[in-house]
Amino acid sequence: MLFESIKMSYENIVRNKLRSFLTMLGIVIGVASIIALITIVQGATNSISDQVTELGANKITVNVMGTPLKQGLNQEDMLNISEEENIKGVSPTISGKTGIIYEGKLMENVTVQGKNEVYFNMDTSLLKTGRSINILDLNSKNQVAIIGSDIIHELYFGVDPIGKDLVINGTSYTVVGTLNASSGFSMGSNNESVIIPYTTAMRSLGVKNISSLDVFLEDTSLADDTVTDLKGVLNPAFNYKENAYTIFNMGDMIESFESMMSMMSLLLAGIAAISLVVGGIGIMNMMLVSITERTMEIGLRKALGATPKRIQLQFVIESIFLSLVGGLIGLVLGGLIAYTAAAFIGIGFSLSIATILLAVGFSGLVGIVFGYMPARKASQLNPIDALRSL
Amino acid sequence: MTEVLNMQNISKSYYMGEEELEVLRKVNLQVNSGEFLSLLGPSGSGKSTMMNIIGCLDIPSSGKYLLSGNDIEDLDETELAFIRNKEIGFVFQSFQLLPRLSALQNVELPLIYAGLSSTERKERSLKMLDRVGLVDKTKNLPTQLSGGQQQRVAIARALVTEPTILLADEPTGALDQKTGAQVMELFEELNHDGRTIIMITHDIGIARHAKRVVNILDGQLSEQGVQ
Ligand SMILES: Nc1ncnc2c1ncn2[C@@H]1O[C@H](COP(=O)(O)OP(=O)(O)O)[C@@H](O)[C@H]1O
Ligand SMILES: [Mg+2]
Numbered sequence: 001m002l003f004e005s006i007k008m009s010y011e012n013i014v015r016n017k018l019r020s021f022l023t024m025l026g027i028v029i030g031v032a033s034i035i036a037l038i039t040i041v042q043g044a045t046n047s048i049s050d051q052v053t054e055l056g057a058n059k060i061t062v063n064v065m066g067t068p069l070k071q072g073l074n075q076e077d078m079l080n081i082s083e084e085e086n087i088k089g090v091s092p093t094i095s096g097k098t099g100i101i102y103e104g105k106l107m108e109n110v111t112v113q114g115k116n117e118v119y120f121n122m123d124t125s126l127l128k129t130g131r132s133i134n135i136l137d138l139n140s141k142n143q144v145a146i147i148g149s150d151i152i153h154e155l156y157f158g159v160d161p162i163g164k165d166l167v168i169n170g171t172s173y174t175v176v177g178t179l180n181a182s183s184g185f186s187m188g189s190n191n192e193s194v195i196i197p198y199t200t201a202m203r204s205l206g207v208k209n210i211s212s213l214d215v216f217l218e219d220t221s222l223a224d225d226t227v228t229d230l231k232g233v234l235n236p237a238f239n240y241k242e243n244a245y246t247i248f249n250m251g252d253m254i255e256s257f258e259s260m261m262s263m264m265s266l267l268l269a270g271i272a273a274i275s276l277v278v279g280g281i282g283i284m285n286m287m288l289v290s291i292t293e294r295t296m297e298i299g300l301r302k303a304l305g306a307t308p309k310r311i312q313l314q315f316v317i318e319s320i321f322l323s324l325v326g327g328l329i330g331l332v333l334g335g336l337i338a339y340t341a342a343a344f345i346g347i348g349f350s351l352s353i354a355t356i357l358l359a360v361g362f363s364g365l366v367g368i369v370f371g372y373m374p375a376r377k378a379s380q381l382n383p384i385d386a387l388r389s390l
Numbered sequence: 391m392t393e394v395l396n397m398q399n400i401s402k403s404y405y406m407g408e409e410e411l412e413v414l415r416k417v418n419l420q421v422n423s424g425e426f427l428s429l430l431g432p433s434g435s436g437k438s439t440m441m442n443i444i445g446c447l448d449i450p451s452s453g454k455y456l457l458s459g460n461d462i463e464d465l466d467e468t469e470l471a472f473i474r475n476k477e478i479g480f481v482f483q484s485f486q487l488l489p490r491l492s493a494l495q496n497v498e499l500p501l502i503y504a505g506l507s508s509t510e511r512k513e514r515s516l517k518m519l520d521r522v523g524l525v526d527k528t529k530n531l532p533t534q535l536s537g538g539q540q541q542r543v544a545i546a547r548a549l550v551t552e553p554t555i556l557l558a559d560e561p562t563g564a565l566d567q568k569t570g571a572q573v574m575e576l577f578e579e580l581n582h583d584g585r586t587i588i589m590i591t592h593d594i595g596i597a598r599h600a601k602r603v604v605n606i607l608d609g610q611l612s613e614q615g616v617q
Contacts, residue, residue, distance in 0.1 A: 297488055
């Protein structure tokens, strides 16, 4: 019985090709835009949060503004922090800009960063050649430098910089390592940096305090507890003065970014869903026209023994059929649009099962909702009136 | 003789606003299995209204109607649909074939609603098309058939469910003299084979083919006795 109805629906749609196609167009556009929007936003979200995660989701950053009495953190504060639970390592940053010279060539306004061994241990992909900073360098305030790819390009073109000297802010250093060129997120790029032991940096750049500290976590899910612990150390250190420091939890940021993006994709999908409703109204219209045209047929079928349910089912199936076919075309079209857009923007493309089910489910639902009323109308047709109409 | 149809004091009224129009007035009719009855009356006498009630397309305003022992008053839309499918085979003046279906598919229609499998439907429909002499036209669309052939397809469709009553409303009304006579011949043959037929007509010449003629005038029946 169901098969008969589906077959009849198919035949009726094929018979009115152009009309069926135009009717389906609303659903096609609705579903295609939902699929494309969700998929593109999803792809962008994934790409961005991947990049952000690369920067360190397992990291809490403490930035110190200080108070008049205590302008930044010292080594003792760092030690106290690193003794808290769930902490893998603490990496301070001391940063300044200065000129650097190699064999008479000057490069101005270069970012010189003071780091410790933790910085390199936490991300082994940083170092390209040579060695990184070790404890000995830190303790002895060794004048060693690790240089970024742009520096190599500018000053050491064609020579291996390892073992060569580099004058930073008037003092001579030895290059012991080079950094991998980082592409992508510019925020994390070290290409134009020179990295030296932070202890050396404090002395040679004349910095007394540490104003930025990356705290690496053992377990990211405990980040909130660790933030509380950090406050427990920092608050007494700054004498409970407000606004002495800020704590920036990267995991939090990724989370709120992702929730923002999923809100946005819901919003966009909601807007696209309006076009589905419009498509549904188109289907309802076509069903009503079709019923008027087939009044005699409906009357005859009833005279021959078709029950009202049977007639209703027939038309609901026809409507579902129309909108599902439209939905499937929309799915393919939306997928193609998203795929092309993803390739164009350079983000990942993945059409999730959930998105497909959403589109198919939504278009089926539209078929049921907007087919119900016309189908009910058809089922209530009086066969006498229907047969007289001829 | 088993009784297939029994109408007792059947009335049917239509309401045009406040005004009541009584189209059938306390009609009594009893039909036994194997009869060939013709309901003869002029236009507007209530023939089609009778046919609608006999065929369970409409329900009477008052009175009792038993069809094969089923009291129609107790039945809902769905049950009426089943009764129509099982008990009645309709033949209409203008054939009422679905134009996009072949002769065979048209004949199969009532069997779809009877819930038969497609092979069984096809087998029974072919047999019935053979019975009305159209076995070589099964794939033809209605437009590819003459009026007489179309009415034969309609008769095959009416008979394919083996209904209790073949109910025909002006079956020759749209046909010329000669083809009309052929259809009447077929009706006589079918009745000879035991089929119960109720035929509605305004044409006394056509009505004479029936064994029993019941006159209808202003919604009232009168009978002249068996001819
Ligand atoms: N649905 C209806 N509403 C109002 N009057 C009707 C309706 N159907 C039939 N009639 C009236 O009932 C009378 C009998 O009609 P009908 O049964 O069609 O007669 P016949 O078939 O003998 O020509 C006519 O006067 C007709 O106008
Ligand atoms: Mg009439």
